[in-house]
Amino acid sequence: MYYSLGDLFWIFLLILAVWYFWSGMAAKDRVRRIVKAHCAETGVQLLDDTVMLTRTRLKRDRSGQVRLRRQYEFEFTSTGERRYSGIATLHGQRITQIQLSPYHMA
16 A cells, blocks of 8 residues: 555644644643642642643754643632632653742741
8 A cells, every 4th residue: 555745744743633632632631730739838728629721832942952831720729718810831751831920828
């Protein structure tokens, strides 16, 4: 069986899309677990037990390799009454930033 160049392009594109989706789901789960642990250590609660992908781009890491940099937003509470926002950044497989907005302690 022979494939044309156009067929190979579409097969490659499909494989790339499946990889991106699978990789994105794994990355989101990893960030959610790390953010949940960070919130627990900080004494706040991650709301809805979820993070939301807000930005994806390619960026070089410290060693110069191009990796996906994904930014996630999440909400947390310190008192149970008010929601605050936070940001987590995953660059490749490393969390490079977890930032909580200023909040009132209970």
